[in-house]
Amino acid sequence: MTAVRTTCPYCGVGCGVLVTPDGKGGARIEGDPDHPANFGRLCSKGTALGETLRLAGRILTPRIGGQVATWDAALDLVADRFLAAIRDHGPDSVALYLSGQMLTEDYYVANKLIKGYIGTANVDTNSRLCMASSVAGHSRAFGTDTVPGTYEDLDQADLVVLVGSNLAWCHPVLFQRLMAAKAARGTRIVVVDPRRTTTCDIADLHLALAPGSDAALFNAALVALADRGAVDDAYIAQHLSGFEDALAAARASDGSMTGLAPDDLADFLDWYVTTERVVTIYSQGINQSESGTDKVNAILNCHLATGRIGRPGMGPFSVTGQPNAMGGREVGGLANMLACHLDIENPDHRAAVQGFWDSPTMPEKPGLKAVEMFQAVAQGRIRALWIIHTNPAASMPDADAVARAIEGCDFVVVSDVTQTDTTALADVIMPATAWGEKSGTVTNSDRTISRQRPFLPTPGHARDDWRMIADVAGRMGWGDAFGWDSPAQIFAEYAQLSRLAGDLGRDFDISGLAGADYDALPPTRWPVSARRQGGRFFGAGGFFTPDARARMLPIAPRLPVAVTGRRYPFRLNTGRVRDQWHTMTRTALAPRLNQHTAEPFLEIHPRDAADLGLAPACLARVISPRGQAILRIAITDRVQCGQVFAPMHWTGETAPTGRVDALVAAVTDPVSGQPESKASVVDIAPLNPAWYGFAVSVGPLTPDATYWARARHAGGWRGELAGMDAPEDWEGYARALFDLPDATCLSVEDRVRGTHRLAFMEGGRTLAALFAASEPMQLARGHLAAQVGRAGATLLAGRPGAGQTDPGPTVCACLNVGLNTITAAIAMQNLTTVEQIGAALQAGTSCGSCRPELATLLAARLEAAE
Structure with missing residues (x-):
């Protein structure tokens, strides 16, 4: 059958995928060699997409109160209950909680309904947990949420600084691109992370700084740049405001709070000062913090002061965790935004959007951000809640409290693909189409808009998200404004709205795509208008503030508020594992992706484990002020003493006592509203099961x-x-x-x-x-x-018999090569390099995210031979 060009549904890299359906519900998956995000590369998760297409476990019919219902009954009930809540308690008594799994067209329809017609800004997204601090930092500095650079900068940089980013596991295709640049042109790599991750294996320098001290590090960098003459005086004079105040604050901050060895800090500062082509990649380790926005601005200050922004091989770069986190940002998916990067608190912007929509109302203030939203649900201020493609009962901080809030809400609707902790609490469940069945667009981390195209028939009674939302809007009395017949019509309307944003001096303008051939739309980096086509931003200034000057902000670094002590002596860091994604509703369907890490675990330093009497592979109870979990112990020096790490993927469906977000406090950044997911405090005790x-x-x-x-x-x-x-x-x-x-x-x-x-x-x-x-x-x-x-x-x-082999735990998930197979080949064939392993077994030759693990196996073999 003919291959279909579509886009991967996982992280924000936005890889192009060629899918060839087999006519039986399955498909062959290949990377798209012509897509500019990946040029044919895929990670282990993308490679295994064909194994996730089964219908087992799918929600295929609407349900009301747990009973099968018709679409008319479900949609009528949703419209009636939302109208009743608005009538009795006002528009702020309803809310939508969305997801980066939604396509841009779905996001657009949801925001048009809740902001323009219901009249509340109580709409937020799980992207709030991912990159809201980056949005806020960009907006404070640039005037808009603009990503200045492109993926090509990774190929052209002489120094790449990765901050709070385990790129090898979370964005493997970009990691492979970075490895290629290092091999081709000697790119230096610095990893800034309290934990020694797999990404550190290619680093020239690992800065294991104290948790939360990133702003202090970049304040020190700003001082070094100024003292050693590396700032760009002309760029500062022409394009910036606030340089002197930012530098004074940096001089006043205490660099020793980073806890770094003086020699390591000196090496970093020397490289950072003397290298012009610098890209600073940052991710959740920066964003997921109660001071995340300040950390972002501390990074931006360094690039602005030197003019190392918007030019080839240089600039700050936020990598996002979801396939359409950027699309949600562009369409106003957050509670404090309007579509097309317009501001909800700006009356001219509100009037422009309301006039374009011809809508009856428009909120004048931001709505409730994610953590506030579920607190309002618990308090009874939100009476009707619609959750789309996300599982907050497992993924929100203070997850047990969120689950109780949802359970106690007057009326809860959940649109999703499979059963989750959250669907179990819903009054109405509406079956949604999944990747491979729905049609629309997504935007990746470097502003490239790509199509997701369907290649499978719609199963059962599932419907597209935009269609459900529009059908409810019609039943609420606004059918004419939501009368689209296809996502192409929605995209065309959205592109036309962006022309107004361009006229108002904003960055996001894709009006040049309003009349494009939607079905044939190639990957396209915005903006796309008569004014500008793609490219980088800010190399020659041109910021989106009233005076067109960027703002450097004075940053006073602060460590996480919660302090360890005798009761909770450990600092908990949370994150991801290589082969799983979010709460595993898709990746866990692929058997090979479960073989590398099959259960939740807690990494703890050997000295801490000895003090607590913890043995390898035992179970421990992890207790925080908010909840508790039971996790398998992994003793390792990848974490420092006093620090522990646990992945966040497991849910009530896969490991009910492994729900790590039940441990995380709902502490948020005061500017972005993004929760602190990297520094909760916990105590640990052996479980001692029978x-x-x-x-x-x-x-x-x-x-x-x-x-x-x-x-x-x-x-x-x-x-x-x-x-x-x-x-x-x-x-x-x-x-x-x-x-x-x-x-x-x-x-x-x-x-x-x-x-x-x-x-x-x-x-x-x-x-x-x-x-x-x-x-x-x-x-x-x-x-x-x-x-x-x-x-x-x-x-x-319990072990293989004569003539049987055990490949062992999977190391290379792309090509399904096990640990025992690799170690045997190393010994029998005397392999000494990762390349030799690849030639012998193919391991490490696909996405490359297992290459550091292969290198570790080789090092262990060589060490044992000495």
């Missing part, structure tokens, strides 16, 4: 255990379990776990060692197996998962 278990099954697992985490594998499911009390009847427990009341059970017990092994057979096939012991078990987990569903019961041995 038993640990590992289970594999062809069918779903329904655990009854103190701790459990489940994941798909190629033949079914696998799970890690633990309980505080051992079952009296292990066979009965296992039958309930697997829902196999009648299958034949084979069991092996060692009462002295306290081990139990049970396999359930039917027709000579192994349907499930449970391994339990009083301590964590060393088992060939990948091998065991592969044996389920096959004939025989040899898997009870």
